[in-house]
Amino acid sequence: MRMLAVFEKGExxxxxxxxxIQRSVQRGLRRSGLPVAYSNGFxxxxxxxxxxxxxxxxxxxREIMDVTMEEDVSEQEFMEKMNRAMPxxxxxSEARAVDRKHSSLPPMLRAAxxxxxxxxxxxxxxxxxxxxxxxxxxxxxxxxxxxxxLKECDIKPLIFELNGEGKHLYxxxxxxxxxxxxxxxxxxxLCREANITEEVRVLITREALLGENxxxxxxxxxxx
Amino acid sequence: MxxxxxxxxxxxxxxKAPRYTGGEMNTTVKEWDRCPLHFGFCFPDTxxxxxxxxxxxxLYGLINRxxxxxxxRFFMPWxxxxxxxxxxxxxxxxxxxxxxxxxxxxxxxxxxxEMSYSNILAMLEMGGIPLESRDRGENDPIVVAGGPCAFNxxxxxxxxxxxxxxDGEDVMTELNRVILERKEKGLSREECxxxxxxLEGVYVPSLYQVTYHEDGTIASVKPxxxxxxxxxxxxxxxxxxxxxxxxxxxxxxxxxVFDRIMLEIMRGCTRGCRFCQAGILYRPVRERSLEKLIxxxxxxxxxxxxxxxxxxxxxxxxxxxxxxxxxELMRRxxxxxxxxxxxxxxxxxxxxxSLEETQQVRKTSLTFAPEAGTQRMRDVINKGVxxxxxxxxxxxxxxxxxxxxxLYFMSGLPTETTEDLDGIADLARKVVxxxxxxxxxxxxxxxxxxxxxxxxxxKPFTPFQWAAQDTIETVLKKQExxxxxLNIRGVTFHWHEPYxxxxxxxxxxxxxxxxxxxxxxxxxxxxxxxxxxxxRFDKWMDAFRECxxxxxFYANRERTKDELLPWDHIDSGVTKQFLWHExxxxxRTETTKDCRKGCNGCGLQRWKGVCAYANAGSx
Ligand code: SF4
Numbered sequence: 028m029r030m031l032a033v034f035e036k037g038e039x040x041x042x043x044x045x046x047x048i049q050r051s052v053q054r055g056l057r058r059s060g061l062p063v064a065y066s067n068g069f070x071x072x073x074x075x076x077x078x079x080x081x082x083x084x085x086x087x088x089r090e091i092m093d094v095t096m097e098e099d100v101s102e103q104e105f106m107e108k109m110n111r112a113m114p115x116x117x118x119x120s121e122a123r124a125v126d127r128k129h130s131s132l133p134p135m136l137r138a139a140x141x142x143x144x145x146x147x148x149x150x151x152x153x154x155x156x157x158x159x160x161x162x163x164x165x166x167x168x169x170x171x172x173x174x175x176x177l178k179e180c181d182i183k184p185l186i187f188e189l190n191g192e193g194k195h196l197y198x199x200x201x202x203x204x205x206x207x208x209x210x211x212x213x214x215x216x217l218c219r220e221a222n223i224t225e226e227v228r229v230l231i232t233r234e235a236l237l238g239e240n241x242x243x244x245x246x247x248x249x250x251x
Numbered sequence: 252m253x254x255x256x257x258x259x260x261x262x263x264x265x266x267k268a269p270r271y272t273g274g275e276m277n278t279t280v281k282e283w284d285r286c287p288l289h290f291g292f293c294f295p296d297t298x299x300x301x302x303x304x305x306x307x308x309x310l311y312g313l314i315n316r317x318x319x320x321x322x323x324r325f326f327m328p329w330x331x332x333x334x335x336x337x338x339x340x341x342x343x344x345x346x347x348x349x350x351x352x353x354x355x356x357x358x359x360x361x362x363x364x365e366m367s368y369s370n371i372l373a374m375l376e377m378g379g380i381p382l383e384s385r386d387r388g389e390n391d392p393i394v395v396a397g398g399p400c401a402f403n404x405x406x407x408x409x410x411x412x413x414x415x416x417x418d419g420e421d422v423m424t425e426l427n428r429v430i431l432e433r434k435e436k437g438l439s440r441e442e443c444x445x446x447x448x449x450l451e452g453v454y455v456p457s458l459y460q461v462t463y464h465e466d467g468t469i470a471s472v473k474p475x476x477x478x479x480x481x482x483x484x485x486x487x488x489x490x491x492x493x494x495x496x497x498x499x500x501x502x503x504x505x506x507x508v509f510d511r512i513m514l515e516i517m518r519g520c521t522r523g524c525r526f527c528q529a530g531i532l533y534r535p536v537r538e539r540s541l542e543k544l545i546x547x548x549x550x551x552x553x554x555x556x557x558x559x560x561x562x563x564x565x566x567x568x569x570x571x572x573x574x575x576x577x578x579e580l581m582r583r584x585x586x587x588x589x590x591x592x593x594x595x596x597x598x599x600x601x602x603x604x605s606l607e608e609t610q611q612v613r614k615t616s617l618t619f620a621p622e623a624g625t626q627r628m629r630d631v632i633n634k635g636v637x638x639x640x641x642x643x644x645x646x647x648x649x650x651x652x653x654x655x656x657x658l659y660f661m662s663g664l665p666t667e668t669t670e671d672l673d674g675i676a677d678l679a680r681k682v683v684x685x686x687x688x689x690x691x692x693x694x695x696x697x698x699x700x701x702x703x704x705x706x707x708x709x710k711p712f713t714p715f716q717w718a719a720q721d722t723i724e725t726v727l728k729k730q731e732x733x734x735x736x737l738n739i740r741g742v743t744f745h746w747h748e749p750y751x752x753x754x755x756x757x758x759x760x761x762x763x764x765x766x767x768x769x770x771x772x773x774x775x776x777x778x779x780x781x782x783x784x785x786x787r788f789d790k791w792m793d794a795f796r797e798c799x800x801x802x803x804f805y806a807n808r809e810r811t812k813d814e815l816l817p818w819d820h821i822d823s824g825v826t827k828q829f830l831w832h833e834x835x836x837x838x839r840t841e842t843t844k845d846c847r848k849g850c851n852g853c854g855l856q857r858w859k860g861v862c863a864y865a866n867a868g869s870x
Binding site for chain 1: 260262263268269272273274275276502504505506552553554555556557558587588
């Protein structure tokens with residue numbers, strides 16, 4: 028059996044990188060006493076994977092871990108034991124037991140929904156006002172960081188949805204194993220559209236990870 | 252903009268932000284207003300070092316356990332954070348509730364090494380607390396300190412209000428009660444300090460007056476009020492089984508230096524190596540029982556989820572039921588995939604069997620500390636280890652599948668000659684030969700012998716407390732020689748820069764006057780001196796010059812028998828007379844037996860019921 032569990036990466040620990048989140052989950056699983064499966068070898072580790080790595084600096088509302096169990100347990104038991112074992116900033120909100128053969132999550136990932144809180148209020152309205160004109164453009168160039176260089180790309184086809192209200196921008200952006208639009212790339216393009224040259228600080232929260240159901244609709248990945 | 256928002260902004264720009272954000276598993280954020288006493292635990296180095304420190308975990312748990320006190324942590328920020336804090340006008344904030352240091356009733360520093368002293372000044376200043384005790388007012392926290400370096404408190408006498416000498420577990424709570432009493436009854440700072448001086452094991456430097464001879468040596472140290480004792484006795488916890496030990500450790504998100512369960516199996520050491528300060532300060536030897544340790548290990552494993560347990564003590568091989576302990580721990584931890592490591596495994600511990608068991612789980616590199624290259628030199632320092640011992644253990648290890656061995660030595664020990672340095676190379680060569688003696692199919696691939704030499708620093712409360720340290724010039728020459736003779740295939744040589752060790756020697760045996768140098772150096776920008784990239788030796792030398800003090804007076808001068816040493820009014824339990832006796836034996840290349848095999852009369856036998864091996868009346 029595998030357990031797909033939805034967990035939070037809270038604001039206080041948003042600067043923790045993905046590797047450290049992985050290790051914290053490993054240790055949380057060890058503390059929980061749940062019958063998890065281990066890898067073989069000299070440094071055995073628990074068989075747990077993540078649907079997607081979340082960047083350093085971003086909060087996550089519904090991140091997903093995928094834990095292989097040695098023995099079956101109920102979803103409720105998993106939740107209870109894990110929530111006792113995880114720090115307050117990394118609590119679970121849901122767990123779903125699936126078959127060991129359930130397809131792995133990263134290839135099913137299509138998009139992510141973000142809430143971008145604009146720290147400098149004075150820019151919020153200007154940014155929101157710039158959305159329609161930006162989206163009306165044929166192409167929206169942005170710089171993509173690769174391991175070695177910056178590369179220009181067009182993010183227009185990577186934006187599923189973009190709107191704003193008050194101090195918030197809400198965006199659904201492509202996120203797959205092959206390509207993605209990072210919130211930073213979106214902000215860069217939007218600032219240019221709004222003629223803002225100063226750096227605009229945003230608090231990024233990844234609200235949900237999305238996959239595609241049979242009808243081609245974007246739905247939460249953990250439900251697929 | 253409020254404090255929290257400015258802090259958040261600094262976090263966005265700083266490198267390694269998780270050092271500053273807290274919220275780790277098993278940390279405690281108690282309600283501020285419900286706890287009358289607020290203790291700020293300060294580790295004067297970075298988060299990664301501080302969170303590796305066992306003492307922090309013990310005292311953190313101990314203070315938070317009391318309903319009336321809370322403990323929050325402070326660490327030394329790195330230079331980039333310090334700059335950002337200036338930019339945002341931020342004070343140093345606690346990890347838990349993000350309050351500034353001066354909001355606490357007590358702030359306590361742990362003194363693990365001399366090179367962290369400038370960080371104490373930096374943290375006080377960033378915490379909004381006047382640097383010097385005499386400038387602190389009624390609303391400022393009481394600043395206390397403890398740990399091994401507190402045994403010579405004099406270099407910090409201007410900055411610390413009260414020192415705790417010896418084991419902290421009991422005195423910590425007593426001290427907090429006295430400070431709580433001040434708060435409740437509205438006592439003055441001075442009254443509170445006098446009350447603290449009445450506690451056994453507490454030293455309040457402002458209540459003593461020091462006079463000097465013309466040559467700079469000390470003429471007298473005298474209490475200036477009846478509350479302060481002429482001699483301050485260290486505190487000793489006699490029964491470790493009934494002493495507080497945490498059942499949970501905070502688990503950092505990021506990797507720290509020692510990121511595992513530390514199980515203190517015993518305290519103290521009976522070997523009597525003459526260079527070793529810890530060996531004297533932590534006397535007598537006290538063991539935790541097997542049952543207690545197994546129980547703690549299981550609880551800690553369940554509460555932390557750590558994948559490794561290390562046994563911690565000065566000399567784990569001497570623990571009386573070590574093989575049973577290791578076997579039992581392995582049996583219970585196997586299911587949980589927890590490995591057991593023995594960090595300070597001594598080469599003369601009878602452990603072949605357990606070694607074989609260790610490898611079931613993980614094969615780390617083995618560490619041996621012969622400390623000196625020749626038998627003569629090892630006799631001078633009373634390191635009871637022979638070459639045959641060492642080679643036998645190394646052979647066992649190579650036969651058992653290890654291929655990586657680390658050898659630790661000291662250079663600059665009293666009476667050291669070129670022959671002793673060459674002895675280090677000889678020993679390394681013999682270790683390499685042992686590896687090649689194991690038939691090829693049986694041995695693991697990739698031989699790695701690492702030889703590390705540190706520069707000897709004479710420490711207070713050791714038989715070498717009177718000795719001169721080698722000058723920097725001499726050290727450099729010796730290192731050059733070592734580099735040449737250690738150019739051996741399969742051997743990597745590491746050495747320590749002599750500059751830090753020189754400064755360490757100054758502060759280890761410093762007196763009150765050297766506090767001015769510390770302050771001057773700090774004002775000139777010296778901080779984080781334990782780190783290569785921030786250590787500024789030239790500035791330290793400037794500071795000595797400006798204060799009119801000669802560092803060689805502290806580091807390179809041999810003391811006479813009758814000199815009053817700056818720490819003589821601190822009673823470590825071991826007498827000065829015993830230490831001198833040991834020094835004389837060392838001069839004659841005579842060894843002293845392990846005192847488990849018979850009491851050597853170090854002085855602790857005077858304290859009734861403290862040392863289980865003591866034999867009153869001897870020597
Ligand atoms: S009193 Fe005797 S047995 Fe105890 S530590 Fe001192 S020398 Fe060793």
